Amino acid sequence: MEYALAILEALGKYVIYVSPSVVGVLVGGFLVQKYWAMKSTESSLIDYLTKELNDLADETLEYWSLDCSGTGKASDEIRQDARKLEQKIKGAIKSINSTLDQYGGRYCKKVDFTPLMVEISDACTSGQFEEVNRPADRTRFLTVVNATQRVKAELFKRRV
Amino acid sequence: MRTIKIARDYSDTPLGRYPSDGEYNGSRFRDEFMRPALEQGPVAVDIDDAEGYGSSFLEEAFGGLVRGGFFTAEELKKRLTIEYKDEDFKLYHDLIWRYITEAKKEKGA
Numbered sequence: 001m002e003y004a005l006a007i008l009e010a011l012g013k014y015v016i017y018v019s020p021s022v023v024g025v026l027v028g029g030f031l032v033q034k035y036w037a038m039k040s041t042e043s044s045l046i047d048y049l050t051k052e053l054n055d056l057a058d059e060t061l062e063y064w065s066l067d068c069s070g071t072g073k074a075s076d077e078i079r080q081d082a083r084k085l086e087q088k089i090k091g092a093i094k095s096i097n098s099t100l101d102q103y104g105g106r107y108c109k110k111v112d113f114t115p116l117m118v119e120i121s122d123a124c125t126s127g128q129f130e131e132v133n134r135p136a137d138r139t140r141f142l143t144v145v146n147a148t149q150r151v152k153a154e155l156f157k158r159r160v
Numbered sequence: 161m162r163t164i165k166i167a168r169d170y171s172d173t174p175l176g177r178y179p180s181d182g183e184y185n186g187s188r189f190r191d192e193f194m195r196p197a198l199e200q201g202p203v204a205v206d207i208d209d210a211e212g213y214g215s216s217f218l219e220e221a222f223g224g225l226v227r228g229g230f231f232t233a234e235e236l237k238k239r240l241t242i243e244y245k246d247e248d249f250k251l252y253h254d255l256i257w258r259y260i261t262e263a264k265k266e267k268g269a
Contacts, residue, residue, distance in 0.1 A: 086175070090212040098248045118254050126215035130176035 042107050046155045049099060053148045056092045059085055060124045060144045067136040079132065086130050093121050100151070108158060116151045123147040161202045161241075164193055167209035174213065177220040186220030194221060195230055204241040213252050215259075223259030227266050236260050 063085040066078050100113040123143040128134035166174060170193060171184035178187055197203045207213070225231050231239070240260075242253045 086214070090214055093251075094212045094248065097251050101247055114250055114254055117251050118258060121251060121255055122215050122258070124215075126219060128177075129214050129216040130181050131178070131216070132176075132180050 042103075043159060045099075045103055045107075046159055049096065049103065049155060050152055052092065052096050052099070053152055056089065056096065056120070056124065057141075057144050057148045059088055059092065061141045063089060064137045064140040064144075068131075069133050069135040086125075089124055093117070093124060096120075103155075111154060113151065113154070116147070116154065119147040120144075120151065161204055162197050162200070163204045163206060163243075164197060165206040165208070167206075169193070172209060173211050174217050174221075176214070177216050186217040187224060189217075189221045190224045190228075194225060198225070198231060198236075198239055202239045202241070204243050206243045207249050207252050207256075208244050208246050213255075215255060218252065218255050219259045219263075222256045223263035226260060226263035229265045232265075233260050233263065 063082060066082050066085075068075065068079050068082050070078070097113075097117045100117065104111055104113050123140070123146075127140070128137065164170075166172075166189070170189055174184045174186070174189065176182045176185040178185055194203070194205075222236075225236060226233050237260075242256050244250065244253055
């Protein structure tokens with residue numbers, strides 16, 4: 001009987017002194033794992049957005065390098081390519097804007113990405129964008145790179 | 161107040177500045193829709209549901225109202241409302257007001 005009571009007393013002490021620490025370690029471990037899982041998802045989203053921004057910059061460079069001001073069959077083909085790129089660029093801007101909006105809502109509510117996207121849209125699609133007979137505008141690329149770089153910098157600030 | 165929904169009343173794929181760029185260009189939208197409506201009173205423009213807008217279209221359609229000397233930016237702030245329900249279109253709302261605010265009346269306009 002005394003032996004059983006001693007065991008119960010030992011168990012009681014264990015519950016009182018050791019269990020909170022064990023529970024603390026388990027809860028802490030769970031929270032740390034959850035935090036890193038969230039950061040990993042955020043990091044994947046940042047990678048995706050960075051790739052989309054780089055693709056947009058590449059397509060914009062290609063678009064503004066095309067000279068649509070000529071005449072003849074070769075120029076008609078260039079204009080066809082330009083029409084395709086125009087739709088791709090507009091679609092990419094809308095898609096990046098939407099993804100950034102979701103990213104901001106989920107991970108950093110204090111950051112408003114809209115002014116940065118306004119800069120990107122203006123850099124990529126203003127001026128003679130969608131004009132049928134526009135000449136090439138190679139100086140545009142620097143503006144586009146700077147605008148996309150500002151968004152990437154804001155995203156990289158969030159990366160652990 | 162008259163409401164113009166671009167995707168319904170004009171085109172869900174508006175593009176370009178001038179008639180040579182396509183049927184649904186910015187200058188046609190400005191001259192056939194915006195100017196007549198604004199001359200009659202306040203106008204709400206609903207920008208939802210379009211596939212996307214190029215800045216060149218928006219600048220010509222809205223900034224062109226100021227550049228062409230048809231209205232001042234102050235008059236447009238009083239008469240024009242840009243509406244959207246889809247948050248993805250806030251970008252275009254901000255672009256429109258940027259072009260209106262930054263537009264300068266051209267000499268001779």
